Amino acid sequence: MTLDAVLVASAALFCVGLYGALSQQVVVMVMMGLELMLNGVILAVAGLWWFLAPAPDGQVLLLVVIAAMTVEMAMGFAVATLLHRSRESDMTDTATDLSG
Amino acid sequence: MPDGVVQVGLLGPVVAAVLLGCVAFFAAALDGVFVARMGRRSVRSGVASPVWEVARLLRQRRRSVVAADSLLWRVGVSGLLVVALLKAVVVPLGSWVVADLSVGVVWFNAMDVMVWALVWMAGWGANSAFSLVGGYRFLGQALLYELPLMFALTAPVVAAGSLRVGDVVTAQEGLWFVVWMPVAFLVFCAGVIAFSVWGPFSPALGRDIGGGVLVELSGVDRLLLLAGRYALLSAGAGFAVALFLGGGSGPFAPPWVWTLVKTLAVLFVFVGVRRMFAVLRPDRLVEAAWVVVLPAVLLQVLFVSLVVVGR
Amino acid sequence: MSVVLGGFFWFLAVVAVAAGIAVFRVDSMARATYALALSFVSVGVMLLLFNLEYIGVITILMMVMEMAIMAVFMIMFMGMNPALMPMSMVHSKRSSMILAGGGFVVLAGGALLVPWPARRGGPAADLTQSLGEAIMGSKMLVMLTVSPVLFATLVAALVLASPRGRYDRFGDDLRISPPRGPEQKDGRS
Numbered sequence: 078m079t080l081d082a083v084l085v086a087s088a089a090l091f092c093v094g095l096y097g098a099l100s101q102q103v104v105v106m107v108m109m110g111l112e113l114m115l116n117g118v119i120l121a122v123a124g125l126w127w128f129l130a131p132a133p134d135g136q137v138l139l140l141v142v143i144a145a146m147t148v149e150m151a152m153g154f155a156v157a158t159l160l161h162r163s164r165e166s167d168m169t170d171t172a173t174d175l176s177g
Numbered sequence: 178m179p180d181g182v183v184q185v186g187l188l189g190p191v192v193a194a195v196l197l198g199c200v201a202f203f204a205a206a207l208d209g210v211f212v213a214r215m216g217r218r219s220v221r222s223g224v225a226s227p228v229w230e231v232a233r234l235l236r237q238r239r240r241s242v243v244a245a246d247s248l249l250w251r252v253g254v255s256g257l258l259v260v261a262l263l264k265a266v267v268v269p270l271g272s273w274v275v276a277d278l279s280v281g282v283v284w285f286n287a288m289d290v291m292v293w294a295l296v297w298m299a300g301w302g303a304n305s306a307f308s309l310v311g312g313y314r315f316l317g318q319a320l321l322y323e324l325p326l327m328f329a330l331t332a333p334v335v336a337a338g339s340l341r342v343g344d345v346v347t348a349q350e351g352l353w354f355v356v357w358m359p360v361a362f363l364v365f366c367a368g369v370i371a372f373s374v375w376g377p378f379s380p381a382l383g384r385d386i387g388g389g390v391l392v393e394l395s396g397v398d399r400l401l402l403l404a405g406r407y408a409l410l411s412a413g414a415g416f417a418v419a420l421f422l423g424g425g426s427g428p429f430a431p432p433w434v435w436t437l438v439k440t441l442a443v444l445f446v447f448v449g450v451r452r453m454f455a456v457l458r459p460d461r462l463v464e465a466a467w468v469v470v471l472p473a474v475l476l477q478v479l480f481v482s483l484v485v486v487g488r
Numbered sequence: 489m490s491v492v493l494g495g496f497f498w499f500l501a502v503v504a505v506a507a508g509i510a511v512f513r514v515d516s517m518a519r520a521t522y523a524l525a526l527s528f529v530s531v532g533v534m535l536l537l538f539n540l541e542y543i544g545v546i547t548i549l550m551m552v553m554e555m556a557i558m559a560v561f562m563i564m565f566m567g568m569n570p571a572l573m574p575m576s577m578v579h580s581k582r583s584s585m586i587l588a589g590g591g592f593v594v595l596a597g598g599a600l601l602v603p604w605p606a607r608r609g610g611p612a613a614d615l616t617q618s619l620g621e622a623i624m625g626s627k628m629l630v631m632l633t634v635s636p637v638l639f640a641t642l643v644a645a646l647v648l649a650s651p652r653g654r655y656d657r658f659g660d661d662l663r664i665s666p667p668r669g670p671e672q673k674d675g676r677s
Contacts, residue, residue: 078490078497078537084599086501088592090527093508096588100578101512105562109524112554113508119547120504120531127538129604131611133618137627139535139543140619143550144634148641150554154561155645161565162651249518280541280616287549293556294525301518301559316556323553340542340616 083124091117102168104160108153115146182269182277182343182424189275190266197265200415201407202227203441207448215452234400242304242393250302254398256295257405264288264412267342271425271433274343281342282334285416286327289372292409293319296374296381296390299402303393311389315381317459318371321466322378326368328474332361332481333420342416346424353423357484360477362421364470369413369447373406376451383456414443497537504530517562525555542616 090113097110119142126135160172185192205227213223267274267281278284293316300312334340336358337348345354355362371378374390382389394402418424418439425432427439507527511520528551535544578584612618623631657667 078494080604081600082494082497082501083534085596086505088595088599089501089505090508090531091595092588092592093505093512095591096584097512099584099587100581102579103565105558105565106512106520109511109520109558112524113511113527116504116508116528116531120534123535123538123540123543127540127611128607130608132609133612133615134622134627136540136543136615136619137622137630139540140623141630141634143543143547144638147550147554148637150558151641151645152648154558155648157561157565158649246516246518249522278541279614280545283542283545283549287545287552290549290553290556294522294552297556297559298518298522313560316560319556 080124080128083128084121087117087120087124089117090114090120104153104157104168104172108150108157111149111153112146115142115149118142182272182274182346184277185273185275189273190262193265193270193275194262196270197262197408197411200411200437200440200444201261201404204407204410204444204448205230205404207445208451211448211452230403231400234396237396237399239396239398240393245304245393246302248302249298251398253295253298253300253302254394255401255405256298257292258401258408260288260291260295261405261408261412264409265415268412268415269342269346269419269424270415270436271431273433277341277343280340282330282340282345282420285342286330289326289368290323292372293323299394300381300390303390305393307386307388307392308390310386311381311383311392314383314386314389314459315374317463318378318380321459321463322368322371325364325466325470325474326371328471328478329361329364329368330420332358332474332478335478335481335485338485342419346419349423350426353421353426355421358421358477358481360473361481362417364474365417365421366413366443366447369410369417370450373409373413373447375406375410375447377454377457379451380456380458410447411440411444414447415440417443493537497534500530500534500537503527504534518559521555521559521562524558525552528552528555539611539615542619 094110094113094115094117097113098107099110101107101110119139122138122142126132126138164172206224209226210220210223213220213226264285266276267278267284269277296315297312300308300310300315303309333345333348333354336354337345339345339348348354367378370376374381380389382391386392391399391402415436418436422439422443425436427435430438504527507523507530510523511527514520514523529548532544532548532551535547538544654662658664659668
């Protein structure tokens with residue numbers, strides 16, 4: 078168990094999530110991709126913290142990442158629900174007019 | 178117990194599993210006795226009823242369903258027992274415990290969140306409408322009991338100043354926590370009954386939907402789910418004793434006897450609750466849980482914090 | 489001991505990544521959601537290997553909870569029975585694959601090639617306690633920021649998602665008791 082191993086594993090998680098977030102059409106599946114990316118981030122932060130500078134307050138960053146995840150979930154579900162109610166659809170391709 | 182608790186060796190998990198099984202059997206037998214008394218049958222037939230039920234279910238053929246999601250179904254059905262065992266790992270018996278984790282209370286909480294997933298999977302996997310309705314009902318109920326339960330767990334932790342169950346037990350040497358945090362104790366007990374899908378909190382297994390999650394379960398699957406329910410109830414009772422009822426403290430007898438006696442007494446009440454209350458609908462209960470119970474628990478935690486700061 | 493720990497770490501890493509891949513490969517929404525939950529649980533256990541007991545257990549707790557709820561949304565929003573028919577709802581699969589693969593090469597290459605500095609300092613004796621002291625002491629501003637953000641999210645999500653406000657439930661002068669239930673599409677309540 079070395080820092081390199083942890084970072085490679087977290088990079089793999091992040092990129093699987095990136096693939097999902099880019100390629101999925103359903104909003105909830107896109108959110109699962111984002112979650113997986115954040116999962117990789119959690120692992121990377123924990124690894125860097127443990128192997129480089131296990132100072133007491135580095136853990137706070139992990140809490141912030143988990144909180145960011147919660148916010149992402151809540152807003153994602155809310156927007157998905159709104160989209161589904163107003164357009165009877167939850168595909169990203171039918172919501173392109175929302176961009177920019 | 179002046180030194181808190183000590184961890185036992187390799188034999189510990191086996192003993193804990195056997196003990197959990199015995200306590201769960203006690204709960205099942207007790208429920209059998211209550212049923213027998215209502216039907217004016219003898220107490221002995223009530224005590225024996227779980228034995229016959231086990232024998233019957235072991236011989237019964239497993240039902241298979243068209244297009245069932247067997248993987249999730251099996252995980253959900255058998256998972257309850259595993260989760261109950263993982264909970265029992267942090268419950269001290271007198272001065273022994275299998276693993277005195279430094280975050281034991283959070284561990285217990287994490288395990289009871291597992292029940293959310295497992296009950297829903299058991300409902301989903303069967304590919305049956307009523308079974309799935311049962312699974313959704315449990316999730317609805319979970320949303321109303323989990324937050325009060327979490328804050329109820331916080332109160333003894335704040336008072337003891339530690340997430341370690343051993344420290345919580347030690348902190349109650351002068352005064353049991355149930356005396357000065359009764360609201361947290363009651364909410365915790367309600368939470369235990371709720372995550373065991375028991376009594377008033379069992380609409381997920383409701384008769385109005387043909388048994389809900391249980392509707393397609395037969396044979397050994399049904400046995401696992403029902404046994405898991407009793408095991409969860411027993412682990413919850415044991416944890417209530419450790420957190421609120423002073424663990425193994427008591428006169429004239431060794432601590433482990435006191436832990437067992439208190440656990441069985443709490444379990445007696447839990448099992449009896451099933452005969453005292455009607456099943457509650459989660460959608461009706463959710464408003465009360467969020468508007469009344471949650472603020473009450475928060476006030477309890479505030480009171481405990483003020484006492485701790487003033488001490 | 490370190491060999492056992494290293495093997496356990498690799499096992500968890502493989503489970504986490506394999507479960508992550510399974511999320512986008514399986515046909516069933518329920519299985520996809522719980523594959524993601526499995527990925528999170530393995531990362532949570534990995535955090536336990538770094539002695540991050542509190543954060544590890546909290547990660548497991550939160551993510552299993554989120555996934556249990558997520559499964560409901562997944563099944564609600566798929567306009568078909570995803571358990572019974574295979575599905576492929578993807579766009580620009582090729583370019584995403586290339587981007588993700590390229591990203592992995594860059595990130596993993598960076599992780600292996602960067603000369604990481606030596607470890608500074610050591611972990612506190614009780615990491616949970618040190619976390620609590622950090623939150624309540626030097627890093628209090630972080631938590632003071634996170635909590636209003638969470639609260640704002642709560643309110644905003646409810647406003648976006650709820651089709652009706654309190655005037656729909658309690659009437660124009662907020663006096664109706666008990667409140668009206670959710671209306672069905674055909675006007676029944």
